[in-house]
Amino acid sequence: MHAKDEARTEGSPEIVVVGAGLVGAVAAVYLAPRFGPVTILEKRADPRRGAGGQGRSLTVMLSARGWRVLSDLGLAEAVREICVPLHGRCAHLPDGSSHVTPYSRDGQPIWSVERERLHHILLDAAEATVGVRLRFGQRVHSVDLDEPAVLVEDRHGRQRLTCRRVLGCDGAHSAARAALAARGAQAEVRNLELAYQEIDVPGGWLDRRTMHYWPTGDALFAAFPMPSGEFSGSLFMRREGPAPSYATVEGQDLLKVFAAGFPEPTAAIPDLAEQLATRSVSSLMVVRCDRWVWRDTFALLGDSCHAMAPFMGHGMNCGFEDARTLIACLDSTEDWTAALAAYEKSRTEDADAISYLSYQHYYIMANPPQEETAHAKGVLRKRLVDLFPDRFVPLYEQCAFTEESYASVLRNDQRLDRLVESLLGRYGAELVTASDSRLRACTPPLTPNTVTLEDSGCS
Incomplete structure (x- = not known):
C-alpha cells in the first residue's frame, strides 16, 4: 500500500x-x-x-x-x-426556398x-x-x-x-x-466571437422530423423540436463588431434586425419582442x-x-x-x-x-454556398459520395452514426476535399455535370476504406 x-x-x-x-x-x-x-x-x-x-x-x-x-x-x-428523433436539417433560405439535408443516407435519426x-x-x-x-x-x-x-x-x-x-x-x-x-x-x-439567446418557439408550423435553421450570413436562427411539441430556438450573432451584433443592436433595434433576417419565425413567435428584450445573451466558450x-x-x-x-x-x-x-x-x-x-x-x-x-460547421450553416466555385465543389463531393457510397461517407454521418475516431473522420474529409479540388483542377467545372460513367473514369482507383484513399492519380 x-x-x-x-x-x-x-x-x-x-x-x-x-x-x-x-x-x-x-x-x-x-x-x-x-x-x-x-x-x-x-x-x-x-x-x-x-x-x-x-x-x-x-x-x-x-x-x-x-x-x-x-x-x-x-x-x-x-x-x-x-x-x-430528427432525420435531417431544414435550411430556410433568404430567397424563400427551403432544403432538407438528411443526417444519414439510410434514414437513421439523431435524437434531440x-x-x-x-x-x-x-x-x-x-x-x-x-x-x-x-x-x-x-x-x-x-x-x-x-x-x-x-x-x-x-x-x-x-x-x-x-x-x-x-x-x-x-x-x-x-x-x-x-x-x-x-x-x-x-x-x-476563450470566448468565440459569437453569442446567443434562447428563444421559445411555438409548435404547429414546422416539421418535427427535422431541425430548422435560417441563415443570413451575419446571423443564424435555429429551432429544435422538443417532446412538449414546442421548439427550442437559438439566435446566434456576433458578440461585438459592426451591426448586426449584440454590442450594436438592442431593444427594438434587435427586434428589427431579427424581423428583417428571419421573417418566418418572427410571424410565428407572438412574444418575440419580450423574449429578445429579457432573455440573457450567453457567450460561447x-x-x-x-x-x-x-x-x-x-x-x-x-x-x-x-x-x-x-x-x-x-x-x-x-x-x-x-x-x-x-x-x-x-x-x-x-x-x-x-x-x-x-x-x-x-x-x-x-x-x-x-x-x-x-x-x-457554424459557417457552413450560416453561409450557404453562393459562389459558383464553392457550388461546384459541393455538387462534385455529393456526386462522389453517391457514386462510391462504401468509400466516401459524408462527414456528419461518420461523426453521428459511427464510433470512428473524430481525427480519422477529419482526415477522411480532408482527403475527399483534396480529391475534389484535384478533379476540378484537372478536368474543369464541366466534370460536375458529366455522366456517371465519365466521372467514374476520371476518378482514380479507390480502396474499400476511405482512410487509405489515395488521390495522387488526379494531380
Whole structure:
C-alpha cells in the first residue's frame, strides 16, 4: 500500500469527481462498481430540487457515441422516452426556398433531448449506484495532485477531502484544470466571437422530423423540436463588431434586425419582442488543454478539457466517449499511470478534431454556398459520395452514426476535399455535370476504406 493511501482518513472516497453535470454523473456510474466509493462534488444546488437548468442550452443531441454509453449504463430505454428523433436539417433560405439535408443516407435519426430531463435521469442513476455519493453546494477551491486531495467549501466552512484519484468534470471554468495548469499544462480558454439567446418557439408550423435553421450570413436562427411539441430556438450573432451584433443592436433595434433576417419565425413567435428584450445573451466558450492527466491520480473529462462550439451537436457525445474510453483504458490494465496516459493519448487528437469541425460547421450553416466555385465543389463531393457510397461517407454521418475516431473522420474529409479540388483542377467545372460513367473514369482507383484513399492519380 502506498503511503498516501495509508494517510487517507476512514470514509474517504476512492475517487472524487468534481462536477455533477452530464459527464460527471456518467463517469461516476462507470467508476463506482469497478473501483469503489465515488464522491461527486457540485458547487450548485441539486437541479432536481428546483434549481433549474443552470443557464445551459435547453436541448442537446444524442448520436451513436452517446447511445453507446447510455446502453453500457442501462439507461438507453429511459432516455429514449424523452427524445425526439430528427432525420435531417431544414435550411430556410433568404430567397424563400427551403432544403432538407438528411443526417444519414439510410434514414437513421439523431435524437434531440431536453438537457434538464436527461440530467435528472443521470443524477438519479448515479444516486442509485452503490458507492456513489452526491454532494451539492460544494465549491472546490483547489486540487492537490500529489496527495491527492481537494479543498472544498460548503455552508459549514472549508474542509480538505483526501482520496485516491480525482476526475475533473467541472466544465469550461474548471477549478480542477487549474491544478494541471499549475504544473505547466497549457490551457487555452476563450470566448468565440459569437453569442446567443434562447428563444421559445411555438409548435404547429414546422416539421418535427427535422431541425430548422435560417441563415443570413451575419446571423443564424435555429429551432429544435422538443417532446412538449414546442421548439427550442437559438439566435446566434456576433458578440461585438459592426451591426448586426449584440454590442450594436438592442431593444427594438434587435427586434428589427431579427424581423428583417428571419421573417418566418418572427410571424410565428407572438412574444418575440419580450423574449429578445429579457432573455440573457450567453457567450460561447471554447477550451483546449494540452495535458489531461497527472501521473496515476488525476484526469480531465468533457468541457473541462475540450469545450467546443455547439454546431455539430457533439460536445456531450464527446464527453460521454471520454468516460467510456477512460474506463476501457482502466479495464485493460491495473496500472493507473499507464491507463491515464493511454486515455490522454487516445482522446486529445479526437477532441481537437471535433472542436475544429464544430466551429467550422457554424459557417457552413450560416453561409450557404453562393459562389459558383464553392457550388461546384459541393455538387462534385455529393456526386462522389453517391457514386462510391462504401468509400466516401459524408462527414456528419461518420461523426453521428459511427464510433470512428473524430481525427480519422477529419482526415477522411480532408482527403475527399483534396480529391475534389484535384478533379476540378484537372478536368474543369464541366466534370460536375458529366455522366456517371465519365466521372467514374476520371476518378482514380479507390480502396474499400476511405482512410487509405489515395488521390495522387488526379494531380
